[in-house]
Amino acid sequence: MIRLVLIALSVLSWTAVQAAEPDGQQLFHRKCAMCHGAVGMGTGLLARRMKPEVAQLEKRDDLSAAYVERAARIGVLNMPPITRGDVSDAQLALIARYLSKGKP
Amino acid sequence: MGHQHEKVSHLDAKLTPPPTATLDKALKAMTAVVGSGAVFATEEDRDAYSDRFPIDPHRHRPFAAIAPTTAEEVQALVRIAAAHRVPIWTVSRGKNLGYGTAAPVVAGSIVLDLSRMQKIEVDVENATVLLEPGVGFFDLYDYLQTRNIPLWLSVPGNSWGSVIGNALDRGLGYTPYGEHTRNLCGMEVVLPDGEMIRTGMGAMPNAPSWQLHKYGYGPAWDQLFVQSNFGIVTKAGMWLMPTPEVVRGFDVEMDRMEDLGPLIDTIGPLRREGVLQQSPTIGNWFRAANILTTRHQWTDQPGSLSDEVISAIRKQFGLGWWGVSLRLYGRATVVQANLDILEKALNAIKPMSMKPFTWRPGDPIAPTAGGWMGVPMTFPMQSANWFGGRGGHIGFSPVLTQSGKLAMEQFNRTYARYKEFGMDYQASFAFGERHMLNVNAVLLNLDDPQFMKRVDPFLRTLIADAKAHGYGEYRAHIDYMDLVSDCYDYNHHALRRLNERVKDALDPAGILAPGKSGIWPAAYRKERKA
Numbered sequence: 001m002i003r004l005v006l007i008a009l010s011v012l013s014w015t016a017v018q019a020a021e022p023d024g025q026q027l028f029h030r031k032c033a034m035c036h037g038a039v040g041m042g043t044g045l046l047a048r049r050m051k052p053e054v055a056q057l058e059k060r061d062d063l064s065a066a067y068v069e070r071a072a073r074i075g076v077l078n079m080p081p082i083t084r085g086d087v088s089d090a091q092l093a094l095i096a097r098y099l100s101k102g103k104p
Numbered sequence: 105m106g107h108q109h110e111k112v113s114h115l116d117a118k119l120t121p122p123p124t125a126t127l128d129k130a131l132k133a134m135t136a137v138v139g140s141g142a143v144f145a146t147e148e149d150r151d152a153y154s155d156r157f158p159i160d161p162h163r164h165r166p167f168a169a170i171a172p173t174t175a176e177e178v179q180a181l182v183r184i185a186a187a188h189r190v191p192i193w194t195v196s197r198g199k200n201l202g203y204g205t206a207a208p209v210v211a212g213s214i215v216l217d218l219s220r221m222q223k224i225e226v227d228v229e230n231a232t233v234l235l236e237p238g239v240g241f242f243d244l245y246d247y248l249q250t251r252n253i254p255l256w257l258s259v260p261g262n263s264w265g266s267v268i269g270n271a272l273d274r275g276l277g278y279t280p281y282g283e284h285t286r287n288l289c290g291m292e293v294v295l296p297d298g299e300m301i302r303t304g305m306g307a308m309p310n311a312p313s314w315q316l317h318k319y320g321y322g323p324a325w326d327q328l329f330v331q332s333n334f335g336i337v338t339k340a341g342m343w344l345m346p347t348p349e350v351v352r353g354f355d356v357e358m359d360r361m362e363d364l365g366p367l368i369d370t371i372g373p374l375r376r377e378g379v380l381q382q383s384p385t386i387g388n389w390f391r392a393a394n395i396l397t398t399r400h401q402w403t404d405q406p407g408s409l410s411d412e413v414i415s416a417i418r419k420q421f422g423l424g425w426w427g428v429s430l431r432l433y434g435r436a437t438v439v440q441a442n443l444d445i446l447e448k449a450l451n452a453i454k455p456m457s458m459k460p461f462t463w464r465p466g467d468p469i470a471p472t473a474g475g476w477m478g479v480p481m482t483f484p485m486q487s488a489n490w491f492g493g494r495g496g497h498i499g500f501s502p503v504l505t506q507s508g509k510l511a512m513e514q515f516n517r518t519y520a521r522y523k524e525f526g527m528d529y530q531a532s533f534a535f536g537e538r539h540m541l542n543v544n545a546v547l548l549n550l551d552d553p554q555f556m557k558r559v560d561p562f563l564r565t566l567i568a569d570a571k572a573h574g575y576g577e578y579r580a581h582i583d584y585m586d587l588v589s590d591c592y593d594y595n596h597h598a599l600r601r602l603n604e605r606v607k608d609a610l611d612p613a614g615i616l617a618p619g620k621s622g623i624w625p626a627a628y629r630k631e632r633k634a
Contacts, residue, residue: 034242034264034482039471041482045489048398073148078488078495080205081152083198084144085171085217 024098031087032057032095035079045078057099064103068096120631121212122190127167130188131214134170137180142171142220153198153215155207155582157488157496157548159559164207164582166193169215175294175338181216182336183298186613189627192216193617194336196237196269201262201485202497202545203273204582209619210628218266221338231255231344232289232315237268237337241480248344254465255344256478258282263480268340272330274579276534276541278475280433281345282383283536288326290314292339296611300338303329315341331579332603333617334610345433351463351477352439353431354446357424359456364426364515365508366453368533368540371428372506374449375535379432379442382476385543386428386533389414392421394487394530394547407526424456431461431476490528491549497530498559498583500544500566502575506535514542517569525562526555541578567591580621586633589622604629 022030035042036057047055054060057068069092075081087095135143144153145168153169154161172178185192191213198206198217206215221236224247233244233255241263248255258277260270271284281287290304304320305311318324329335358367367386374380390409393402402413409417418424430446432439450458463469463477474481488495500518504511511533522529530545546563549555563584570576571591580588592599603623608614614625624632 030243030246034240034480035485039481039483041485041488044395044483044486048489073152075152075156077493078485080156080199080201081148083152083169083206083217083219084149085142085169085219086197088141 024094024096027087027091027095028058028098031082031091042079060099061101063100065093065096065100066104068099069093072096120628121167121210124167126188127190127212127214130184130190131168131170133184133188134181134214137184138170138172138177142173144169144171144217153206153217156205157201157498158207158550159498159548159556159583163211164204164209165211166206166208166215167212169206169217171217171220173220175221175292175300178216178218178294178336178338179298179300182294182296182615185214185615186297189613189615190214191615191618191628193620194218196266196272197240197264199240199262199265200269200273201264202499202581203579207582208617209582209585210631213618216336218336218338223339226251226253226255226344227315228253228255230316231346232341233344234290234315234339234341235268236339237266239267240265241267241270245478245480254347256281256347257342257344257480258284258287258478259475259480260284261475261484262482264482264485267342268337271340271342272337274331276383276385276543277478278383278385278429279345279431279478280381280383281343281478285327285330287343288330288340289316289318289343290341291326291329291337293325293329293335293337295335296613296616301325301335315343328606331621333620333623334606336616345478347465348433348435348439349464350436350439351431351433351461352443353429353461353476354450355429355457355459355461356427356450356455357422357457358426358453359424361425362512363424363453364533365512367426367428367508368506368511369508370449370453371430371535372508372540374446375506376538379445380430380535381433382431384428384430384535386426388529388531389418389421389423389425389427390528390530391427391532392423393417394490394528395484396421396486398492399490399528400492408523409528422457429461429476487530487545487547490547491551494550496548496550497545498548498563498581499579500546500563500570501577501579502542502570503578504533504540504542504575506538506540511540511542514570514573514575518542518544518566521562521565521569525558525565527558527562542575582619585619586622 043055072082150165154165191210193208193213194216195206197219218237221238223236225234241259244267258279258281260275260277271288274285290306292302294300303325305317306314307320329337371384432442469477469479532543534541534543576591577588607623608626611625614627618625618628
C-alpha cells in the first residue's frame with residue numbers, strides 16, 4: 001500500500017529511492033545486484049573461480065552471514081570494500097542473513 | 105628502459121594532515137549533528153574510504169567519513185569544519201574508481217559521503233529529474249523502469265556511482281546525452297561558509313523552470329561547481345532523454361591500425377553536422393579481452409602484448425584493430441534517412457565488418473548493448489582482474505581535435521610509450537560535438553610491485569608528451585590533479601591563479617577539498633606538487 005502511494009506521488013513530490021524498511025532480499029537487489037546479479041562485475045569474476053552456475057551469490061548455499069559481512073566490509077580480490085555510508089551495519093546484517101539462508 | 109624511468113617518484117612526498125586532536129574535536133561536533141550511526145572512523149572505515157585502484161594505497165587515507173542525510177546537515181557540517189579548519193572531501197557515492205574512489209587528495213581529511221541523500225523527483229512531461237547526490241545510475245534506472253516512465257538516462261562504463269557525481273566530474277556515456285555535464289540544469293549548493301544557494305532559475309523561489317533553463321539571469325554558476333572545490337552540490341537537475349521510437353546503427357570493425365584516421369574523418373563531419381547525435385567511442389582490439397579473459401590465457405611474456413597475441417585476441421572475438429558502435433535515435437523516418445547517409449559514408453572506407461543494429465521499444469536489450477541504450481552496467485570493471493589478481497585502472501585522457509591525422513599521430517606516440525613501458529594498450533577515441541577525448545586506460549597489477557613502480561613514470565611521460573602538442577587531460581586521478589592542472593599554464597598559470605582567487609574568496613578557511621583539480625586554498629598552497 002505504501003508503495004502504491006509512493007508511485008502515485010512520484011512525479012509530484014520528493015521520493016526516496018528506498019521505500020521504508022526494505023528486507024534483506026530487497027536490499028541485496030538495491031545495494032549488491034549491480035555487480036552480483038545475473039550480469040555484473042562480481043558474478044563475472046566469481047565465475048572464474050567457481051562453477052558458473054553458483055557464481056551469483058543468491059544461488060550459493062555455502063555462505064555464512066559472518067563471511068558475507070566480512071567480505072563486504074574489507075572487499076575480496078577485486079571487490080571494493082562497501083562503506084558504511086553506502087550500506088549501514090543494520091542493512092548489511094539483513095543482506096547477510098538473506099544470502100546465508102539462515103546460517104550464522 | 106631509459107634513465108627518465110628511474111627518477112624518484114613524486115608520489116613519495118607526504119601531504120600535511122591536520123593535527124589529530126583538532127580532527128577529533130571537529131568530528132565530535134559533527135557527530136552531534138548527524139548521530140553516531142553516520143560517523144565512520146575505525147581503521148576499517150579508513151581503508152574502505154581509501155582509493156581502491158591506487159598507485160600507493162596509503163597516500164590518501166582519510167581520517168574518517170561522515171554521511172549526512174539532508175542539505176541542512178551538510179550546512180551544519182561545513183560550518184563546523186570551517187570553525188575547526190579541518191579539510192573535508194565530498195563524494196556523492198564514492199565510487200569514482202580510476203580517479204581516486206572515495207579518497208581525498210589530502211590524507212587525514214574527513215570524507216563527506218552523500219550516499220544517504222537519495223531523493224528523486226522526475227518531471228515526466230519536461231523530461232527532467234531533480235536528484236540528490238546519493239542516487240546511483242542503477243537507482244534512477246530502477247525508479248524509471250518500475251514506474252514505466254518513458255525516459256532514458258545515459259550511463260558510464262562503470263555505472264556503480266552517482267548520477268550527479270559523475271556529471272560533476274564530466275563523466276561520459278554513449279547516447280545523445282553522453283556528455284553528462286551538459287545535462288546538468290540548475291543546482292542547490294552549500295558554499296564553504298555554510299550558505300545555501302540555488303543556481304539558474306532556482307534563484308527565483310517560485311520559478312517553474314529551474315530544470316528547464318540553464319542560465320537564469322547574469323553569470324551562470326553551474327559549471328563553476330563542476331570539477332571544483334567551490335561548493336557542495338546537494339541537489340542538481342539533469343535532462344533525461346525521451347525514449348526514442350527506434351534505435352538503429354552499425355557495429356563497425358576496421359582491420360588495420362592505420363584505419364583510425366579515416367574512421368575519425370568519416371565520423372567527425374557527421375557528428376558536427378548532427379547526422380550522428382550520440383557520442384561514438386572508437387575502441388581498440390583490447391576492449392573485450394580484458395573484460396572476458398585474463399592475461400595468462402594469452403601469454404606468459406612480460407611487456408606489451410605482442411602482435412601475435414593481438415592477432416589471436418582479434419580472431420577469438422572477431423574484432424578489427426579498431427571498432428565503433430554508431431547509433432541513431434529518434435523517429436523511424438528520420439533515423440532511416442540518416443542511416444542511409446551513415447551507411448554510404450562507412451562503405452566508402454571499406455570496413456572489415458559492419459553489423460546492422462535495430463531496437464524498438466519492447467525489444468530485449470542485451471547486457472553488452474546497455475551502454476548505447478542507457479542501461480547501467482558494471483561488467484566492464486572485470487578488467488580489474490586482467491592480471492589474474494588484484495588490479496584496477498588509471499586513465500590518461502587528453503582532449504584532441506576530430507582530425508584523423510592528428511589523432512593518428514597521437515596514437516602512434518602513445519602506443520610507442522605503452523610498448524616502451526611494457527603496458528598493454530587499451531584506448532578509446534570518444535567524440536564530443538567538436539572535440540575528441542583519447543581515453544587511455546592503464547591496467548594495474550597491484551600484486552606486482554615492480555610493475556607498479558613503472559606506472560607513475562609512465563603516466564608522467566604520457567602527460568608530458570601530450571602537453572608538448574597542446575593536449576591536456578579532461579579529468580584526472582587524485583594523484584595527477586596538480587600535474588594535469590599544471591598543463592593549463594597560459595600567461596603564467598593565469599587560470600589557476602583566478603581559480604585560487606575565487607577559492608580564497610569563497611573558502612577563506614580552506615576546508616573544502618584542498619587540492620581538488622589542482623586548486624589549493626591559501627592555507628595549503630605549499631602542498632602543490634607537479
